[in-house]
Amino acid sequence: QVQLVQSGAEVKKPGASVKVSCKASGYSFTGNYIHWVRQAPGQGLEWMGWVNPHSGDTNYAQKFQGRVTMTRDTSISTAHMELRRLRSDDTAIYYCAREVVTSVTGVFDSWGRGTLVTVSS
Amino acid sequence: DIQLTQSPSFLSASVGDRVTITCRASQGTGTDLAWYQQKPGKAPNLLIYAASTLQSGVPSRFSGSGSGTEFTLTISSLQPEDFAVYYCQRLNSYPLTFGGGTKVEIK
Numbered sequence: 001q002v003q004l005v006q007s008g009a010e011v012k013k014p015g016a017s018v019k020v021s022c023k024a025s026g027y028s029f030t031g032n033y034i035h036w037v038r039q040a041p042g043q044g045l046e047w048m049g050w051v052n053p054h055s056g057d058t059n060y061a062q063k064f065q066g067r068v069t070m071t072r073d074t075s076i077s078t079a080h081m082e083l084r085r086l087r088s089d090d091t092a093i094y095y096c097a098r099e100v101v102t103s104v105t106g107v108f109d110s111w112g113r114g115t116l117v118t119v120s121s
Numbered sequence: 122d123i124q125l126t127q128s129p130s131f132l133s134a135s136v137g138d139r140v141t142i143t144c145r146a147s148q149g150t151g152t153d154l155a156w157y158q159q160k161p162g163k164a165p166n167l168l169i170y171a172a173s174t175l176q177s178g179v180p181s182r183f184s185g186s187g188s189g190t191e192f193t194l195t196i197s198s199l200q201p202e203d204f205a206v207y208y209c210q211r212l213n214s215y216p217l218t219f220g221g222g223t224k225v226e227i228k
Contacts, residue, residue, distance in 0.1 A: 035217075043219065045208055047217040061216045095164055104171050106212040108154055109144075111164035
């Protein structure tokens with residue numbers, strides 16, 4: 001079955017960077033885009049961007065342009081999301097999600113369990 | 122960017138009730154909308170996409186309808202496992218956006 005296994009929780013200081021990983025299994029990794037979505041404590045969902053595991057192409061939400069980098073390593077079926085210059089309001093659970101191949105884009109049929117990133121001095 | 126507004130933001134209902142949640146878009150979006158369910162401490166789970174297509178494995182008591190700027194998620198007979206937060210999501214256009222969520226609690 002499809003599984004997305006994310007790396008563990010992180011605690012970072014303001015101004016630092018964090019890199020979260022998402023290891024895929026149970027399907028062909030290069031066949032589906034991987035998206036990243038975050039959720040601040042008690043808040044809603046916020047889309048950050050995607051990486052195409054086949055080509056490495058990316059598309060980021062404007063809010064995160066210049067601060068986020070999404071990459072992939074096809075040899076280990078893993079996607080990564082790095083967020084730089086962290087602020088306290090970046091404290092959130094970061095999810096990776098697989099986009100299902102359908103006639104519409106942006107449908108997420110499988111999600112990782114989430115990685116809590118806490119930014120605190 | 123297209124904004125999605127869900128109503129109500131909170132609702133209290135009993136097991137067996139018919140529940141309807143509305144998602145309104147700031148601009149017409151055709152049928153480019155999905156619905157997710159999120160339980161505490163868990164990742165969201167896809168229920169419906171393209172406004173009315175039921176995701177495989179999702180119980181048939183869930184249904185979606187609408188087009189343009191107004192969409193609804195209906196649970197025909199609320200079950201104990203349905204108490205959760207529900208989100209709508211814009212599809213097919215970036216940035217992908219989510220509604221603010223509707224929390225369904227036990228009356």
